[in-house]
Amino acid sequence: xxxxxxxxxxxxxxxxxxxxxxxxxxxxxxxxxxxxxxxxxxxxxxxxxxxxxxxxxxxxxxxxxxxxxxxxxxxxxxxxxxxxxxxxxxxxxxxxxxxxxxxxxxxxxxxxxxxxxxxxxxxxxxxxxxxxxxxxxxxxxxxxxxxxxxxxxxxxxxxxxxxxxxxxxxxxxxxxxxxxxxxxxxxxxxxxxxxxxxxxxxxxxxxxxxxxxxxxxxxxxxxxxxxxxxxxxxxxxxxxxxxxxxxxxxxxxxxxxxxxxxxxxxxxxxxxxxxxxxxxxxxxxxxxxxxxxxxxxxxxxxxxxxxxxxxxxxxxxxxxxxxxxxxxxxxxxxxxxxxxxxxxxxxxxxxxxxxxxxxxxxxxxxxxxxxxxxxxxxxxxxxxxxxxxxxxxxxxxxxxxxxxxxxxxxxxxxxxxxxxxxxxxxxxxxxxxxxxxxxxxxxxxxxxxxxxxxxxxxxxxxxxxxxxxxxxxxxxxxxxxxxxxxxxxxxxxxxxxxxxxxxxxxxxxxxxxxxxxxxxxxxxxxxxxxxxxxxxxxxxxxxxxxxxxxxxxxxxxxxxxxxxxxxxxxxxxxxxxxxxxxxxxxxxxxxxxxxxxxxxxxxxxxxxxxxxxxxxxxxxxxxxxxxxxxxxxxxxxxxxxxxxxxxxxxxxxxxxxxxxxxxxxxxxxxxxxxxxxxxxxxxxxxxxxxxxxxxxxxxxxxxxxxxxxxxxxxxxxxxxxxxxxxxxxxxxxxxxxxxxxxxxxxxxxxxxxxxxxxxxxxxxxxxxxxxxxxxxxxxxxxxxxxxxxxxxxxxxxx
Numbered sequence: 124x125x126x127x128x129x130x131x132x133x134x135x136x137x138x139x140x141x142x143x144x145x146x147x148x149x150x151x152x153x154x155x156x157x158x159x160x161x162x163x164x165x166x167x168x169x170x171x172x173x174x175x176x177x178x179x180x181x182x183x184x185x186x187x188x189x190x191x192x193x194x195x196x197x198x199x200x201x202x203x204x205x206x207x208x209x210x211x212x213x214x215x216x217x218x219x220x221x222x223x224x225x226x227x228x229x230x231x232x233x234x235x236x237x238x239x240x241x242x243x244x245x246x247x248x249x250x251x252x253x254x255x256x257x258x259x260x261x262x263x264x265x266x267x268x269x270x271x272x273x274x275x276x277x278x279x280x281x282x283x284x285x286x287x288x289x290x291x292x293x294x295x296x297x298x299x300x301x302x303x304x305x306x307x308x309x310x311x312x313x314x315x316x317x318x319x320x321x322x323x324x325x326x327x328x329x330x331x332x333x334x335x336x337x338x339x340x341x342x343x344x345x346x347x348x349x350x351x352x353x354x355x356x357x358x359x360x361x362x363x364x365x366x367x368x369x370x371x372x373x374x375x376x377x378x379x380x381x382x383x384x385x386x387x388x389x390x391x392x393x394x395x396x397x398x399x400x401x402x403x404x405x406x407x408x409x410x411x412x413x414x415x416x417x418x419x420x421x422x423x424x425x426x427x428x429x430x431x432x433x434x435x436x437x438x439x440x441x442x443x444x445x446x447x448x449x450x451x452x453x454x455x456x457x458x459x460x461x462x463x464x465x466x467x468x469x470x471x472x473x474x475x476x477x478x479x480x481x482x483x484x485x486x487x488x489x490x491x492x493x494x495x496x497x498x499x500x501x502x503x504x505x506x507x508x509x510x511x512x513x514x515x516x517x518x519x520x521x522x523x524x525x526x527x528x529x530x531x532x533x534x535x536x537x538x539x540x541x542x543x544x545x546x547x548x549x550x551x552x553x554x555x556x557x558x559x560x561x562x563x564x565x566x567x568x569x570x571x572x573x574x575x576x577x578x579x580x581x582x583x584x585x586x587x588x589x590x591x592x593x594x595x596x597x598x599x600x601x602x603x604x605x606x607x608x609x610x611x612x613x614x615x616x617x618x619x620x621x622x623x624x625x626x627x628x629x630x631x632x633x634x635x636x637x638x639x640x641x642x643x644x645x646x647x648x649x650x651x652x653x654x655x656x657x658x659x660x661x662x663x664x665x666x667x668x669x670x671x672x673x674x675x676x677x678x679x680x681x682x683x684x685x686x687x688x689x690x691x692x693x694x695x696x697x698x699x700x701x702x703x704x705x706x707x708x709x710x711x712x713x714x715x716x717x718x719x720x721x722x723x724x725x726x727x728x729x730x731x732x733x734x735x736x737x738x739x740x741x742x743x744x745x746x747x748x749x750x751x752x753x754x755x756x757x758x759x760x761x762x763x764x765x766x767x768x769x770x771x772x773x774x775x776x777x778x779x780x781x782x783x784x785x786x787x788x789x790x791x792x793x794x795x796x797x798x799x800x801x802x803x804x805x806x807x808x809x810x811x812x813x814x815x816x817x818x819x820x821x822x823x824x825x826x827x828x829x830x831x832x833x834x835x836x837x838x839x840x841x842x843x844x845x846x847x848x849x850x851x852x853x854x855x856x857x858x859x860x861x862x863x864x865x866x867x868x869x870x871x872x873x874x875x876x877x878x879x880x881x882x883x884x885x886x887x888x889x890x891x892x893x894x895x896x897x898x899x900x901x902x903x904x905x906x907x908x909x910x911x912x913x914x915x916x917x918x919x920x921x
Contacts, residue, residue: 131177131180132177134176134177135174135176136173136174138173139171142169142344143166143167145344145345146162146164147163148348149166150163158212161208162209162347164205164208165208166347166348168198168201168202168205171198172202175191175194178190178194179195179255187246187253188244191244191246192237192241192244193237196244196265197234199233199265200230200232200268201230201231203233203269204228204230204231207226207229207230207276207279208227209347210276210280211279213279229268232264232268233268236260236264240258240260243258243260243261244256244261245257302346303350371388373390373467373468374387374388374391374395374467375387375391375465376391376467377462377463377464377465378408378463378465379461379462380426380461382407382409382419382422382423383404383405383407384403384404384407385462387404391467394469396443396444411440412436412440413438418434418450425452425463426461430454431452433452434450435450435470436450447471447474448467448468448469448470449470450465450467450468451465451466451468452464484496485497489561490542490545490546492550492559492560493558493561494560495560495561498560498562498570501570502570503620505570505573506613506618506620509573509613509614510614515573515613515614516570516573516612516613517570517571517579517580518568518610518612518613518624518627519568519583519587520567520631521566521608521631522566522567522607522631522635523545523604523606524605525602526565526604529541529597529602541595541597541602541604542561542565545591545606546561546567548590551590552590553569554571556571556573575612577644580612581644584608584610587606588642592605592640606640607632607634607641607643608631609631609634609643609645610627610630610643611626611627611630611645612645630644631643633652656712658700658701659701659704659709660712660716662696663712663713663718664716664718666698667718667721667722671697671698672694672697672722672725672726673900674693674694674695674729674733675693675695676690676692676693676898676900676901676904677693677891677898677899678896678904678907679750679889679890679891680889680895682883683888687896689889690747692752693706693898694710714756717756719754720760723754723756724766727767727770730781731776732774733901734747734776736901737901740905742908742909747780748779748782748810749780749781749782750812752783752784753783753785755789758785758789758800759796767804768807779808779809781810782810782812783810783811784811784813784814785801785813786815786818798828798829801829801831802830805830805832810833811831812869813829813834814835815837816836817836817840817857831866832867833869834857834861834866834869835868835869835870836854836857837871837872840854840857841872841873841878841892844878844881845878845881854885858886859886862886867889868886868887869887869888869889869890870890870891870892872891872892873890873893873894873895874892875894879895
């Protein structure tokens with residue numbers, strides 16, 4: 124290379140190549156970014172300026188003019204426009220697109236004299252050195268545009284710096300502006316210094332330090348590149364990865380083949396319970412998280428097969444915190460080494476919420492025991508497992524005996540406290556592997572572990588009853604709440620859940636009927652009774668519609684006159700399938716099923732209708748009275764009093780012709796409501812009596828709380844009056860008490876002359892029983908009255 128080309132190569136060609144490389148580099152890192160595109164264009168035009176300078180110096184004289192006019196100076200003006208576009212974009216000036224193009228494309232007017240005036244530029248030759256010559260107008264245009272570009276650039280940079288002041292989130296953007304501004308100032312100094320030094324040390328008219336100004340432009344270009352590369356982090360993949368890795372809210376860790384940490388972010392360190400300064404590189408994940416062998420085995424298997432891994436684990440970090448995490452891993456190759464990239468997601472709060480929802484869904488809120496949903500799920504699982512392994516499963520169904528009384532008397536809060544104490548005792552009594560549940564109300568269930576036999580189940584039931592029978596403290600006093608238990612064992616008593624529960628329920632009710640505070644094992648006899656009850660329930664549903672009910676009437680006699688003074692209506696059921704069913708069998712079922720309401724309404728209407736028929740026939744005179752037993756559900760029914768009044772009015776029957784009897788168990792169901800109903804009935808002239816006094820349900824205190832006109836002694840007392848001194852004393856006491864209270868007494872179940880005479884001696888005014896008269900249908904009652912030659916006398920009770 125000749126000496127004349129050495130300086131052009133160093134001053135112009137090498138900078139062109141370097142700048143062109145930077146232009147390609149900036150564009151390639153983010154081709155879709157507008158700022159990168161403008162920066163690449165800026166660098167390209169600056170490079171073309173250097174290339175034009177080189178060609179101007181290296182080409183023959185004739186061609187050098189063309190390089191000067193059509194390459195270098197067009198590139199100069201386009202460099203100005205590109206620089207303004209760049210500064211407008213980084214300053215985020217906020218102007219419209221039209222004004223942006225007007226401002227940035229203004230320097231392009233310098234192209235006009237280059238195209239229209241060939242003399243705008245020329246080539247001068249002074250010895251071996253070529254010089255650039257300009258026309259006056261072109262020089263003026265160039266100076267104006269250079270000043271416009273420099274002032275505009277500085278203005279945009281300063282405005283951008285002020286706009287970002289005080290905004291901490293724009294610190295990197297402010298730093299980029301400072302670097303570019305410093306680069307611009309340094310360029311100005313180098314350009315001015317280069318021109319000054321070149322003039323001072325010119326030799327024979329040749330400026331030997333002209334390269335200083337050239338490399339000043341390079342400093343400015345490098346400043347822009349540095350700001351773009353360092354502070355525009357999203358412009359390339361490596362920095363993008365680094366940003367996502369460090370700022371991710373989830374723990375991110377890179378592991379080697381042995382599961383040791385290669386790299387981890389701050390979120391992972393927080394999950395692991397280590398500080399940012401504590402070294403964890405090379406530490407196995409199992410030591411940091413205390414993960415189990417299942418994870419290590421799965422990790423090694425996935426690493427060996429290079430398949431993704433996803434697991435949920437409960438871990439204990441180095442700080443001792445128990446966390447639920449989800450690990451999602453993928454494998455990759457970096458620098459010829461196989462590594463695992465894991466995201467560790469903290470699931471502790473979500474798992475805690477899920478567990479809370481599970482408790483709400485499967486746990487009884489009051490007692491903390493499993494609820495009915497949990498019970499059905501567990502019994503299904505236990506039955507499936509037990510049948511597969513040939514084991515037996517015991518189910519105990521528990522119902523509290525006195526809960527309703529405590530709940531009604533002491534209040535619902537006391538009832539709730541009772542249920543909680545029962546639940547605590549159930550938990551304390553559970554053998555290993557057993558579980559307890561509250562099915563609802565005062566009903567509980569216990570599943571004994573597989574492998575139990577009858578002796579295990581009944582032995583545990585006996586111990587449980589003893590524990591439950593111990594007094595419990597409620598509202599400062601102690602109360603006893605016994606329980607009735609039904610026991611079934613699968614597969615002996617069934618293999619299906621519903622069948623087992625139904626049979627356990629049957630056994631539990633058998634325990635209640637047997638006297639309460641006891642357990643009952645399911646037996647074939649119980650199943651047979653249950654089947655019979657099911658038939659009764661199904662038959663009851665259609666008995667009224669099919670007219671299968673009948674009324675019979677049993678006479679009641681005035682002991683003083685021997686006259687019939689009243690009749691008691693007795694209901695019977697004649698079923699084509701079951702035959703004649705005793706009231707004691709079907710009436711309790713009617714009470715439980717709710718069928719007692721329509722049946723009771725039918726009985727009342729039939730009795731009132733029959734009274735009207737007897738009155739019309741004149742066989743009973745005007746003193747006829749008929750007694751009807753009323754259930755608790757009928758008393759609680761809305762409009763009961765009005766319904767009776769309506770019946771009496773419709774059939775034109777006097778209220779004195781109807782007697783209603785209720786038991787004490789009916790009265791205590793809802794004492795306030797019962798008092799109101801009884802008072803309303805008596806105000807309408809209807810006679811009221813308390814039935815089954817002395818049957819075991821009655822309380823003497825109840826006799827002073829309700830409005831009534833007579834009591835009826837239970838037949839069990841009357842049957843023993845001639846043999847048992849105790850029964851005789853009780854009857855005498857009740858008769859005397861009623862006399863003192865100005866109440867009448869009816870003796871029920873008189874079956875012998877001896878009983879009749881004793882009752883007359885004690886002062887009973889009315890008698891009822893087979894010795895007095897058997898139950899008869901309505902037609903036979905007419906013949907009975909007429910055949911005996913007398914009509915019904917006025918009632919002894921009024």
